[in-house]
Amino acid sequence: MTRVLYELCGIDESLRFSPFCWRVRYALAHKGLDVETRPWRFTDKQALAFADHDKVPVLVDGDEVVTDSYAILRYLDRTYPQAPLLGDALAEARGRFFKHYAERALAPAMMRTIIMDLFNAVHPDDRAYFRESREKRFGRTLEEFHSPAKGLAQLDAALGPMRGRLEEADFLDGDAPGGADYLVFGNFMWARCVSSADLVSNADPVHAWVERLLDLHDGLGRRAMRVTDIEGAYR
Amino acid sequence: MTRVLYELCGIDESLRFSPFCWRVRYALAHKGLDVETRPWRFTDKQALAFADHDKVPVLVDGDEVVTDSYAILRYLDRTYPQAPLLGDALAEARGRFFKHYAERALAPAMMRTIIMDLFNAVHPDDRAYFRESREKRFGRTLEEFHSPAKGLAQLDAALGPMRGRLEEADFLDGDAPGGADYLVFGNFMWARCVSSADLVSNADPVHAWVERLLDLHDGLGRRAMRVTDIEGAYR
Numbered sequence: 001m002t003r004v005l006y007e008l009c010g011i012d013e014s015l016r017f018s019p020f021c022w023r024v025r026y027a028l029a030h031k032g033l034d035v036e037t038r039p040w041r042f043t044d045k046q047a048l049a050f051a052d053h054d055k056v057p058v059l060v061d062g063d064e065v066v067t068d069s070y071a072i073l074r075y076l077d078r079t080y081p082q083a084p085l086l087g088d089a090l091a092e093a094r095g096r097f098f099k100h101y102a103e104r105a106l107a108p109a110m111m112r113t114i115i116m117d118l119f120n121a122v123h124p125d126d127r128a129y130f131r132e133s134r135e136k137r138f139g140r141t142l143e144e145f146h147s148p149a150k151g152l153a154q155l156d157a158a159l160g161p162m163r164g165r166l167e168e169a170d171f172l173d174g175d176a177p178g179g180a181d182y183l184v185f186g187n188f189m190w191a192r193c194v195s196s197a198d199l200v201s202n203a204d205p206v207h208a209w210v211e212r213l214l215d216l217h218d219g220l221g222r223r224a225m226r227v228t229d230i231e232g233a234y235r
Numbered sequence: 236m237t238r239v240l241y242e243l244c245g246i247d248e249s250l251r252f253s254p255f256c257w258r259v260r261y262a263l264a265h266k267g268l269d270v271e272t273r274p275w276r277f278t279d280k281q282a283l284a285f286a287d288h289d290k291v292p293v294l295v296d297g298d299e300v301v302t303d304s305y306a307i308l309r310y311l312d313r314t315y316p317q318a319p320l321l322g323d324a325l326a327e328a329r330g331r332f333f334k335h336y337a338e339r340a341l342a343p344a345m346m347r348t349i350i351m352d353l354f355n356a357v358h359p360d361d362r363a364y365f366r367e368s369r370e371k372r373f374g375r376t377l378e379e380f381h382s383p384a385k386g387l388a389q390l391d392a393a394l395g396p397m398r399g400r401l402e403e404a405d406f407l408d409g410d411a412p413g414g415a416d417y418l419v420f421g422n423f424m425w426a427r428c429v430s431s432a433d434l435v436s437n438a439d440p441v442h443a444w445v446e447r448l449l450d451l452h453d454g455l456g457r458r459a460m461r462v463t464d465i466e467g468a469y470r
Contacts, residue, residue, distance in 0.1 A: 090322040093409035094329035100399030105392075157340075157392070164335030174328035 002036055003028075006048065006058040009039035010121040010194070011233055014225045017121060017193035019107070019186035020069035021057045022221075026182040027073050029217035031080050035059075042126040069186070070099050073179055085179035098172065098180040105158040106187045110199065112151030115142055117195035120235055121227045148197065155199060159206055166205035170212060177216060185213045185221075194227050196234065237271055238263075241283065241293040244274035245356040245429070246468055249460045252356060252428035254342070254421035255304035256292045257456075261417040262308050264452035266315050270294075277361040304421070305334050308414055320414035333407065333415040340393040341422045345434065347386030350377050352430035355470055356462045383432065390434060394441050401440035405447060412451060420448045420456075429462050431469065 005025070008018035016022075016037070028035050040047055040056050051058045053067040059075070066075045073085050074092075086095040111118075115134075119142055122130045131142060138145045162184070165172055172180040188210050191199055200206045214222040228234045240260070243253035251257075251272070263270050275282055275291050286293045288302040294310070301310045308320050309327075321330040346353075350369075354377055357365045366377060373380045397419070400407055407415040423445050426434055435441045449456040463469045 084325065087325040089326075090319065090408060090413060091324075091326035091329060093404070093407070093413075094326060094333075094415055096403075097329075097332070097396060097400050097407065097415070100396040104395035104399050108395075154392070157389070160339035160343075161332060161335040164339050165332050168331075169328070172328070172332065173325060178325060178328075180329055180332070 003034060003062075004060040005035045005037045006040045006051075006056045006060075007037045008056050009041060009123070010227070011123050012225065012230050013039040015121060015193060015227060015230065016224065017118075017190050018056060019102070019190035020055075022186040022189040023069045023182050024057045024059065024072050025220065026185065026213075026217065027076055027085050027179070029220050030085060030177070030182070031076055031083050033076070033080060041123050043129050070096075070183075073182075085182070087179070095179050095183070098183040101161075102184045102187050106155065106184065109151050109155035109158050110187055110191050112145060112154065113148045113197055113199065114151075114191050114195040115146045117197065117227070117234075120233075121194035152199070159200065159204070162209075163205050166209050171209070177213065181209075181213060185210070188213070189221055189224065192221070192226060193224060196226075196228055238269060238297075239295040240270045240272045241275045241286075241291045241295075242272045243291050244276060244358070245462070246358055247460065247465050248274040250356060250428060250462060250465065251459065252353075252425050253291060254337070254425035255290075257421040257424040258304045258417050259292045259294065259307050260455065261420065261448075261452065262311055262320050262414070264455050265320060265412070265417070266311060266318050268311070268315060276358050278364050305331075305418075308417075320417070322414070330414050330418070333418040336396075337419045337422050341390065341419065344386050344390035344393050345422055345426050347380060347389065348383045348432055348434065349386075349426050349430040350381045352432065352462070352469075355468075356429035387434070394435065394439075397444075398440055401444050406444070412448065416444075416448060420445070423448070424456055424459065427456070427461060428459060431461075431463055 005021070005028070007016045007021040009016055045054045048054055048056070048058055051065045051067055055067070057069055057072060059066045059072050061079070064075070066072050077085050086092040119127065119130060135141055162172070169175065171177040172184065188199070191197065240256070240263070242251045242256040244251055251274070280289045283289055283291070283293055286300045286302055290302070292304055292307060294301045294307050296314070299310070301307050312320050321327040354362065354365060370376055397407070404410065406412045407419065423434070426432065435445070
């Protein structure tokens, strides 16, 4: 049985930067499950028609087609109970908070910081779509939205609770990494793959946690292509 | 056996506003455990000498003396396993994040908003201590630190993840309230008891959640004395 994950790619087919796809890559590795990834671009809606969905990640696992990163994590826990990601009832309810923390507290702050780098990493054929959809969402141009000073200040404030947690434990989920770590770490992979911006101080416990996550699962994150690896691509 | 909880009080012995004590009050009610509360003031360090501690809450449960609100919640789960508050391993690891979220994201934002109301609610004999210790912590005077405009903007940003969660569930812990809710709700009781400031819009899902928590356990929070209930006390 081949397991296939459709992942967003950028200017290079191997440049994979979606935070949602990274959650899934780490979740699969956590469970020791192999996967074959397929590059996908924003405007290639047709390629996902089989899933009745227009965004990645899409996981095809034998006869099952699962969309949405959080739903995929739940599906994996249900289907492969070893090494729980979200866990049961109470743990899962709390796991959900980390999804919102990543998406509503961290992502907007990172977005303001790396938006122009992100735009640069998007495939040329996708850029018009990317600009139009994001400018509509932000209510202003990408250039106006771009503000590393504001973004980093906002990120610094948003990281407070994480810092508190990581001062007392190696991972958000305690002594070993789990679903909460992957839900949040996806954002850091997103920023890392498209930008060389330093998001946190090297002395920050969040920095040490990022380094630990990069090394996990045989360096899954550290081995990933970054835009800075592509000659002439980073401006 | 009498179970006793030492709680911070303010200008009136019945005015109880410590966010940490409120966590414990809700936790005890959640487990259906009776408690007798004893008012305590900041400067009354001697009264807690028996616990080898200088802060409330302090819970005396038969022969056990337990300090620190989070440690008390864990103690209660261990000793009275019915109706888990923090739950086991993974749930507990994630529960811990809510403590930091309450203390590092919400509390500083609320503090900037209500600091002068809080100062006004502190017992006159405690005010010099309160001013000195807080001014040292903030690195400026209470008056300089006070900024409802900044505090409320900061709070609005910090509530993002909570809003996301409460748009999909009635409680942070899902369909029923649990330890995560109480860890965070303590802050809202703190603000409510000393101030009449509106912290969130009435249309905010966080507002509806606060109302639900106030009603819980026979209106435990709603029945609590507020400074506005004391004639001439609110300025």
